[in-house]
Amino acid sequence: MTERRIIPLAVRAPDAPGRPRGDAAAQPEAAAAPALQSPPPLALYVHYPWCVRKCPYCDFNSHQLRADGDAGATEEVYVDALIADIEAALPQVWGRRIHSVFIGGGTPSLMSAAALDRLLTAIRTLLPLDPLAEITLEANPGTAEAARFRDYRSAGVNRLSIGVQSFDDAHLDRLGRIHDGAEARRAIEMALAQFERVNLDLMYALPQQTVAGALADLDIALAFGTGHLSCYHLTLEPNTPFWHAPPPLPDSDTAADMQDALEARLAASGFGHYETSAFARPGQECRHNLNYWSFGDYLGIGAGAHGKLSSHTGVVREMRHKHPGRYLEGARARDFVQERREVAAAELPFEFMMNAMRLTAGVPRALFAARTGLPLASIEAELVEARRLGLVDIDAERIRPSERGRHFLNDLLTLFLREG
Numbered sequence: 001m002t003e004r005r006i007i008p009l010a011v012r013a014p015d016a017p018g019r020p021r022g023d024a025a026a027q028p029e030a031a032a033a034p035a036l037q038s039p040p041p042l043a044l045y046v047h048y049p050w051c052v053r054k055c056p057y058c059d060f061n062s063h064q065l066r067a068d069g070d071a072g073a074t075e076e077v078y079v080d081a082l083i084a085d086i087e088a089a090l091p092q093v094w095g096r097r098i099h100s101v102f103i104g105g106g107t108p109s110l111m112s113a114a115a116l117d118r119l120l121t122a123i124r125t126l127l128p129l130d131p132l133a134e135i136t137l138e139a140n141p142g143t144a145e146a147a148r149f150r151d152y153r154s155a156g157v158n159r160l161s162i163g164v165q166s167f168d169d170a171h172l173d174r175l176g177r178i179h180d181g182a183e184a185r186r187a188i189e190m191a192l193a194q195f196e197r198v199n200l201d202l203m204y205a206l207p208q209q210t211v212a213g214a215l216a217d218l219d220i221a222l223a224f225g226t227g228h229l230s231c232y233h234l235t236l237e238p239n240t241p242f243w244h245a246p247p248p249l250p251d252s253d254t255a256a257d258m259q260d261a262l263e264a265r266l267a268a269s270g271f272g273h274y275e276t277s278a279f280a281r282p283g284q285e286c287r288h289n290l291n292y293w294s295f296g297d298y299l300g301i302g303a304g305a306h307g308k309l310s311s312h313t314g315v316v317r318e319m320r321h322k323h324p325g326r327y328l329e330g331a332r333a334r335d336f337v338q339e340r341r342e343v344a345a346a347e348l349p350f351e352f353m354m355n356a357m358r359l360t361a362g363v364p365r366a367l368f369a370a371r372t373g374l375p376l377a378s379i380e381a382e383l384v385e386a387r388r389l390g391l392v393d394i395d396a397e398r399i400r401p402s403e404r405g406r407h408f409l410n411d412l413l414t415l416f417l418r419e420g
Helices: 076-095 113-126 146-155 170-175 183-196 213-223 252-268 286-295 326-332 346-357 365-372 374-386 402-406 411-413
Strands: 042-048 098-105 130-137 159-165 198-202 228-233 272-274 279-282 297-299 307-311 314-320 337-342 393-396 398-401
Touching: 042 076, 042 228, 042 286, 076 113, 076 198, 076 297, 076 326, 098 113, 098 286, 098 402, 130 286, 146 183, 159 183, 159 365, 170 183, 183 198, 198 213, 198 252, 198 272, 198 279, 213 252, 228 252, 228 365, 252 272, 252 314, 272 365, 279 398, 286 297, 297 314, 314 346, 346 374, 365 374, 393 402, 398 402
Parallel strands: 042 098, 042 297, 098 130, 130 159, 159 198, 198 228
Antiparallel strands: 228 279, 272 279, 297 307, 307 314, 314 337, 393 398
């Protein structure tokens, strides 16, 4: 639902928890009832679940298109379902302005320009979309066409995110990608001809990759002059082919060296490391993703899309029916939501910190109460312990992860886990 969400290797699970989850000495006897004064900013996420071929490392909700097409899953039918999904969700977001739109997948660049234009027109018609909203579309270099990119821009997309992963043909082949390095270069050139704001996704710690190889990929990406880069450590996710038959990956020390080298090269090139895996030139940060990390709200539509919505009664999380076929069946009955749950007050500190501590600059102290409805004093014991362990820096204005906290993020987050 955002540029690829793989946490770097150095963000590891703790060898031993900082303290038990139910440590009565470190938390209040009962969590106070949240009381939001006003809802946070609202974004819209749209999921397109199909791709040409499923990559062996991918654990996202994506499904390979069959050669004869998925029954009932035509483009027109799916866009109809997306529009109906928005209509059904209107009572939950009535009157709230949409500040950003992110169309992810899968491979949304498989959509025709006409279908995308119809979807964005419906979004503008049904929702109060900010005239300056950031509208991002994910694209695969193997599905890039100059005419299609031009038409996407005409439809209203103003930011493109391209899943390059690598420029090295051997690495791309091992990753199961459908494009090669030359196609990646052409896709970037076509994108830059139409879009001022372009993100490139790169992966490192790839099978048989060296530090020099990782830096070579980065240098090629930097040469294009785009304003945003996302650099992800390849991880082995359960229920993927790579999990069941792991490829030969660099050892942890080599992977850590890659991470350090990439971060240093990006810093020297004028990129700020503003989020765990995201780097941007000044003013080029992804506003949609910043809303996630600052615990903003988002309406998620489409197969398997997740959403988070806040009101004076608390925070609700939703997930749409995951399988595209089930989602389309549900659309016919106006039954889109597979799971819906209220987030308990005891869970809010962890959920807030899990997002906010991904931001290198952290967040204003006042944001905790504004986004959770709980007083900052309710996590004072945890913050004191985190500072004692050197995992956070706190001043009169902000709470931010320290350098140690960024590298050992799971150790930091464990402190905020509570039993309901």
